[in-house]
Amino acid sequence: MKIRRLANEERPTTSWRLQSYAFEPSPTQPDEVARFHDFLPYLADSITLVVQDGDETLAAVSAIPMRQNVRGVVHPMAGISGVASHPLARRQGHVRTLLTQLLGELRDEGYAVSSLYPFRPSFYARFGYAALPQPRTVSFSPADLGEWLRADLPGELRLQRIRDGYDTYRGFTERLVASRHGFCVLPDSRAVHLRDDDKRWLVSASHEGEVIGAVTYRIDDHGGTLRADDLLTVGPLGRALLLQFFARHVDQVARISAIVAADETPELWAADLATHTESTVAFPGAVAPMARLLTLDGLHGLPTGPGRVRVEIVDDPLLAGSYLLDGTDGQLTVSRADAPALPAATLTAAGISALVYGVADPDDLPLRGFGTVPPSAATQLRSLFPRTTPHLSTTF
Template identity: 75%
Template structure:
């Protein structure tokens, strides 16, 4: 058997053949399969490993080079996508081999973090990925937003097809990338598919010459539902302008549905707003994202409170080892190797963590006391106190559609 990286033009006859079977209507009509080569430009920078037995592709794993904000610092990130195997070659360890090799190669090439949407979280948990909160979907009647129709708001709204408003949407997501924990962005070559498909409307909110909010959407018919994607805003004014736009559809649609960040509180958007907010998980079709550290050096320089702890990371091919984490002058220092385990009377408390455990702390989704309960390590009370100071609770918002 042979493992190799694919060239972009090989995808339709190798990895995409397995992806069609795994994720699409099967078997795909020949005329639809013929359209696949038109999508090659949107995958030109993706990295794909395949394992082959002669001329047969047995499994494939792809990653998309992206960027993600972790506690205020934007890092290169790899989004794992297109994990597939031949139906006659499943449960033979091919995906595990490919994923381990590909993540290792990308770590060595300068990508310190990775994220994905799992087909089965427990499978990726064994690779050190920690679960992140899923964005919520909120639905409501536009009639409940009447107070926003009477509001005199500064700024303006622009309504366009996505092909014309794409630049504003991209500019807003670039701005949010620098300020929103967990936020991630697709590369330009992939994201531009939104514009070229031109399948959505976009409304953007502007104030003082800057875009402060935007949402893309479709409408399924008169008296139906306005289906909005992620409601993206940088401040309350941006959200208010978008809600005012939704209110103007009171005589056109019965419901409005939109995606919001996990820590959003739509029940507070208006006085008489009746909302239905949900986060529904089912496997393998509707899952929450996961993420992990591929390098503990990604934590270096993060803003933090005072704290000092030694962390022994175990059972991981990428980050196993001993690290000294020290919050100094508001920034986290990371020492690995010599000096990470000082043998002095003032030696710090010690925690033993899995890769999923340290990743859950980095993303702010679990308290140190929860880690032993989940099987993510051993954390004595003294170490938990230090870790809690270094990694306070945070709510990551993984914006992406990879």
């Protein structure tokens, strides 16, 4: 058996056969094969490892080179995808071997963090991934937005096919990745599929020449539902303008649905707005995202609260070791120097990742089996990494 990295043109006869069996209706039909060949240019920057026994591909794992904001700093991020194995080669350790090697290679190539949507969270927790909040879907009647329809709002709305408005949308997401914790963007080579596929409308909201909100959407039928993707805004005015746009569909659709961040509160958007907001997690089809650090040294300069603590990272080939984390100047410095007089904590990779992404309090970690955190160390870690809510866009 051998492990190797694929060239893009090799995918149709190697990794894609496994991935299509795992994630697509099967047996694969001829039109699906043609569709995948057409999709190859969008995979040009993806990294795929396979394990093969002779000419037979037994398992594959892929990474999409992305960028993600972690507490205000944009890092190279590896979006893990396409993890699949041959049905007769499952539970033989092939995926574990491939994923371990891929994560190590990605770290060595400069990727600081990694995110994914798991088929089973407990499997990826063993690889150091921590669970992140699931974005929520809110649905409501456009008739309940009457107050926004009557509002005299500053700003402008623009409606375009996504192929025509793609540059506007891409530019807006680039602004968001620079400012919003957890937000991530695809590489240009992959992102343009949204434009080329051209199956969405784009409405953008602007004020004084600056885009302040945007959402892509489709309408499934007259009297049906306007299905919006991520509702992206940089403030209340952007959201208000987009809600006003939705209100104008009162005589066209019965419902509006939109994807919002986990900390959004749609029930406060309007006085008489009756909403149904849900966050569904089910296996294997509706799972919450996960993320992990691939390096601690790469987090130098991360904005932090004041704190100084020593952490010992255990049971992880990428992060294992003793680190001094110092945020006394408002920016994180990471060193390997021992500091026995400081408060100390023992953490797993999932434990430190949960703290950095802001989804856990230090007191949570021992309860989850993510480490040992004495009270003195918990105080320092809580100051360094206050709780915050990351939002991964669903374009990932």
